[in-house]
Amino acid sequence: MTTFLELLANGISVGAVYALIALGFVIIFKATEVVNFAHASLLLAGGFVVARLHSSIGFWAALLLGVAGAAAVGVLIEFLIIRRANVSSHSVLAIVTIGVDIVLTTELTRRIGTEVLALGDPWRDQVVHLGAVGIAQTRVVALAVAAVLITAFLLAFKHTGWGVAMRATAEDPETAALMGVRRGRVSMGAWAVAGALATVAALFLCVFPTPGLDRSTTFAAMKAFPAAILGGLDSTTGALVGGLIIGVTETLMSGYQNDLAFLGRGIGDVAPFLVMIVVLLIRPAGLFGTRELARV
Amino acid sequence: MDVHAPPPPEDPGLVVRDLAVNYGPVTALRGISLSVPRGSIVAVLGGNGAGKSTLLRAVSGTLRFHRGGITAGEIVFGRTRLSGTAASAVVARGVVQVPEGRRVFARMTVEENLRAGSLGARDRRAAAGARERVHTLFPVLAERARQRAGLLSGGEQQMLAIGRALMARPAMLLLDEPTLGLAPMMAARIAETVREINAQGTTVLLVEQNAAMALSLASQAYVLEVGEVALSGPAADLARSDEVRRRYLGIEDDRAASPAGASAGRPALARWSA
Ligand SMILES: Nc1ncnc2c1ncn2[C@@H]1O[C@H](COP(=O)(O)OP(=O)(O)OP(=O)(O)O)[C@@H](O)[C@H]1O
Ligand SMILES: [Mg+2]
Numbered sequence: 266m267t268t269f270l271e272l273l274a275n276g277i278s279v280g281a282v283y284a285l286i287a288l289g290f291v292i293i294f295k296a297t298e299v300v301n302f303a304h305a306s307l308l309l310a311g312g313f314v315v316a317r318l319h320s321s322i323g324f325w326a327a328l329l330l331g332v333a334g335a336a337a338v339g340v341l342i343e344f345l346i347i348r349r350a351n352v353s354s355h356s357v358l359a360i361v362t363i364g365v366d367i368v369l370t371t372e373l374t375r376r377i378g379t380e381v382l383a384l385g386d387p388w389r390d391q392v393v394h395l396g397a398v399g400i401a402q403t404r405v406v407a408l409a410v411a412a413v414l415i416t417a418f419l420l421a422f423k424h425t426g427w428g429v430a431m432r433a434t435a436e437d438p439e440t441a442a443l444m445g446v447r448r449g450r451v452s453m454g455a456w457a458v459a460g461a462l463a464t465v466a467a468l469f470l471c472v473f474p475t476p477g478l479d480r481s482t483t484f485a486a487m488k489a490f491p492a493a494i495l496g497g498l499d500s501t502t503g504a505l506v507g508g509l510i511i512g513v514t515e516t517l518m519s520g521y522q523n524d525l526a527f528l529g530r531g532i533g534d535v536a537p538f539l540v541m542i543v544v545l546l547i548r549p550a551g552l553f554g555t556r557e558l559a560r561v
Numbered sequence: 562m563d564v565h566a567p568p569p570p571e572d573p574g575l576v577v578r579d580l581a582v583n584y585g586p587v588t589a590l591r592g593i594s595l596s597v598p599r600g601s602i603v604a605v606l607g608g609n610g611a612g613k614s615t616l617l618r619a620v621s622g623t624l625r626f627h628r629g630g631i632t633a634g635e636i637v638f639g640r641t642r643l644s645g646t647a648a649s650a651v652v653a654r655g656v657v658q659v660p661e662g663r664r665v666f667a668r669m670t671v672e673e674n675l676r677a678g679s680l681g682a683r684d685r686r687a688a689a690g691a692r693e694r695v696h697t698l699f700p701v702l703a704e705r706a707r708q709r710a711g712l713l714s715g716g717e718q719q720m721l722a723i724g725r726a727l728m729a730r731p732a733m734l735l736l737d738e739p740t741l742g743l744a745p746m747m748a749a750r751i752a753e754t755v756r757e758i759n760a761q762g763t764t765v766l767l768v769e770q771n772a773a774m775a776l777s778l779a780s781q782a783y784v785l786e787v788g789e790v791a792l793s794g795p796a797a798d799l800a801r802s803d804e805v806r807r808r809y810l811g812i813e814d815d816r817a818a819s820p821a822g823a824s825a826g827r828p829a830l831a832r833w834s835a
Contacts, residue, residue, distance in 0.1 A: 426680060433666050433677045439626040440664040445652030445681010445729065 267397045270447025272520040273513065278404040278469075280512020281411035285466040286489030287496065287504035288418060289459030294498050295435035296448075296455035299347060300359040304463060305486035306369035307342075311335030312384070312471055312478045313373055319385030327385065332464045338369075339460030343453050375481040381477040390473040407469035414465060415505060418458070422501065427454060435499065488515065490543035497554020506552060512536040572639055574599040574764055574784050575620070575656070575733060580644075582615050582788075583626055589615040591788040592634060597733070602755070602765040604775035605680035606809055607785035613768040616785070617735045621658045622648040637829060638733065648672075652681035655732030659739060661768075663722040667711030673700055674710050674721055678728030687730060694761075695724040698754060707792075715748035723754065733764040740771050752778055772809035776800040784809070 286308065293301045315324075315331035317511055322330070350361055391402040422428040433441040434451045442448060465484075470485045471478040492511040496503025518525065519533025544552060575597040582671045584589040590612045596601040607613050614685050620636055622644060636644040666674050675695060679688040697702040699720040707711065710721055719739055726734060736755065740748035752774050759765050759778075769775035775783055776796045784792040784805065792799065799805050 348637070426676070429669075429673055429676050430680050432669060432673075432679075436666045436668055438666055439623055440660060440666070441677070442623055442626070442648040443658050443660060443664075444677050444725070445622055445649045445657075446677070447647070447649045 268520065269517075270398045271400065272516050273365075273401050275404055275507060276516030278323035278400075278408040278411075278512070279516055280492075280509035281408050281415075282466050282469045282508075283492045283512050284505045284508025285411050285414060285462045286486060287493035287508045288415065288501060289462040290489065290493040291496075291498060291501055291504040292431070292455045294394065294493075296431055297343075297347060297358075297452045298355045299362065300355070300498070301362050302359060303342050303362040303366040303369065304459065304489070305483040306366045306373065306458045307335050307339055308463035308467045308470075308486045309370060309373050309398035309478075309483050309529060310338050311460065312467030312482060313377065313382075315384050315464070315468060316382035316471075316478045317552055319383075324385045324387060328464075331467075332339075332461045333520075335464040335467075336457040337460070339456035340453050343456040347452070347456075348449060366380045370483055377478070381397065381472075382477045383477045384468055384471050386468065386472045388472065401473055403469065403472040403474075407472075410465065410469070414462065418462075419501065420519065429520070450559040452509045491537040495541045495551055497551030499555055500551065500553035503551055503553035510540060514540050572835070574638070575600070576637045577616070577620070578634050578637070579635065580616070580618050581632045582612070582618060582624065582629055583632050584615075584629040589629065589729055589788055590619070593783075593785070593788070593790050595783050595790065597764060597766050599764055600759075600762065602759050602779045602782065604772075604779035604782040605766065605768045605785060606770070606772050606775060606782060606799075606805075607791075608808075610787070611785040612788045613785055614737055615788075617631065617660075617737050617766070618656055618767060620656065620735060622646060622651045623658075625671075628806070632793070649681050652729055655730070656735065657726045657729045657731035657733070658735040659726045659737060661737035661741065662825070663715075663718045665710040665713070665718045665721050665725070667709065669710055670707050671710055671713070672706040674725050675702070675728050678725035682729040684730065684756045688728065691728045691730050693729050698727070698757065699724050716743050716750070719743065719747075719751055720754075723751075723756065723758075727758070727763075731763060733766065734737075734758065735766045735768075737768045738770060739767075740774060748774060762815060768813060770809075772805065773800075776805075 268475050277545060286304065290301060293299060311331045311334060311368050314334040315327045318327035318330055345430055346365060347358060350358055385402070388402045388406055392399045393405055422431065430441065430446045430451050433444065436444055438448060467482065470482060488511055489508065492507035493504050495509025495510065514536045515533050518536040522530070522532060525532055573596060577595050578595065579592045579594055580590055581592050591708060605613050605616065615629070618627065618629065619631055622643070624630055631644055635642060638654055638656055641654060643654065643656065669677070675692060679691060682688065701717055702721060704722050710718065713721060723739065734755070739751050739755065743751065748771065755765060755767065756778055767775050767779060775790065776799060779796040782796040782799045783790050792804065
């Protein structure tokens with residue numbers, strides 16, 4: 266029972282981090298109808314900045330620069346590539362983002378090499394005990410930070426002019442333009458927010474118990490894709506629920522790996538994708554989505 | 562629309578000169594010219610596919626959403642050129658469109674729709690005043706503020722679409738078939754509102770298939786046929802012309818001919834010959 270609670274708590278925390286990534290993925294899709302396969306490289310870029318700078322300027326300043334850096338990379342991708350690519354189909358743009366992802370990831374992994382970079386976070390490997398249940402402090406902080414960021418995002422999405430412009434554009438771009446909404450700005454804002462959230466996610470994907478940032482960090486980030494897709498690509502609620510489902514499933518499956526040996530080793534890593542496939546078979550638009558993937 | 566600074570008399574309002582528009586290989590407008598003087602209501606009539614919506618898209622700068630573009634001519638409002646500018650710049654100049662089919666943001670509340678309307682306004686601080694005006698014109702929008710716009714009736718959605726456009730405090734309103742699909746009572750209500758908005762100082766370009774309604778509101782009218790101006794003139798004259806009566810008002814020639822020698826009383830209209 267204790268194991269189960271520990272795994273569940275960890276799963277929720279990991280899920281909240283996936284939700285941060287999925288949220289960025291979903292708002293880019295809402296604002297531009299582009300499935301952004303470069304998301305994992307945005308995350309890697311933000312994490313890389315933090316890893317490189319923390320020893321010289323301190324963790325918090327490095328985190329701030331990492332967030333700003335990934336936001337800037339997002340804006341640049343939007344401004345230089347997505348906006349200018351005069352293609353008729355959003356599927357083509359999605360493929361363009363795959364290209365961007367390959368370029369960015371290749372360059373970053375070349376710089377990372379075979380190292381495992383620490384991010385210099387202040388939580389280290391302390392463990393918090395709640396009764397018999399022990400949870401890494403990093404997991405508690407991750408959950409708290411993700412909850413705050415997600416709440417702030419949802420409030421802004423609901424109540425600010427930026428949020429209204431974003432939702433109007435997502436629902437009907439032409440009519441939003443008739444209201445004077447500038448789609449380019451909305452889209453840039455979405456990429457910037459997505460980059461910023463991805464950096465925070467990078468931080469919590471790389472802290473204890475993970476050894477640090479290395480070339481496999483993008484694989485961890487990839488698990489947020491099934492989270493976004495199973496929740497419904499155009500639903501912020503879906504991103505949150507999807508993130509939690511994936512996080513909890515993955516953690517439980519890994520935790521009980523030995524009891525699930527008949528499913529083969531490494532079931533925790535494939536579980537997110539299995540869950541996604543099952544959900545899509547039942548609900549092609551995802552749990553909360555309105556658009557089927559066939560249209561993407 | 563600003564009472565304290567009336568537009569100088571030489572201000573021509575909206576002027577469209579020799580406008581031609583293509584959607585890829587399809588030509589939708591073939592060099593049309595029209596003008597909408599400040600403070601007036603001008604109607605544009607025409608059947609399906611005549612190019613009415615295309616004209617409004619060209620003014621609002623949204624042709625690119627339909628893979629269309631202006632191939633010749635220009636659009637000027639006041640002393641600034643609208644053709645070639647972005648949609649947001651057109652709104653910022655005070656020219657705001659209520660699109661065909663209302664196009665309210667169905668997943669957003671009534672209040673949020675109005676807020677969306679103020680996003681591109683010239684003066685966003687004036688939003689509170691604009692909201693007041695909209696709520697006075699359409700009290701139902703105040704009552705339903707927190708309801709999803711998609712749940713409103715067709716007539717209410719049309720009111721919302723007009724109210725949303727008014728949130729930008731437009732100097733000029735472009736209306737694309739505002740009575741489409743509405744019951745006669747509601748259509749009359751909308752017509753009355755258009756008259757009132759105009760009386761408050763907003764110039765109106767009204768696109769309609771409901772010719773009777775449009776001609777009763779407008780001072781000038783243009784009839785579009787397959788991308789060209791087929792007829793134009795004072796609205797009252799058009800309403801009396803045989804051609805318009807037959808084609809757009811559904812009145813047969815022989816029934817329309819009155820014993821009082823109608824042909825003599827019927828004005829000569831400029832028939833646009835290609
Ligand atoms: N997105 C588009 N792509 C290609 N052709 C188009 C497009 N929109 C309109 N057209 C064509 O342009 C012409 C004018 O269309 P438009 O929509 O302006 O007519 P309309 O007068 O508004 O008609 P309705 O009264 O039915 O709304 C038509 O021949 C139409 O087929
Ligand atoms: Mg039309």
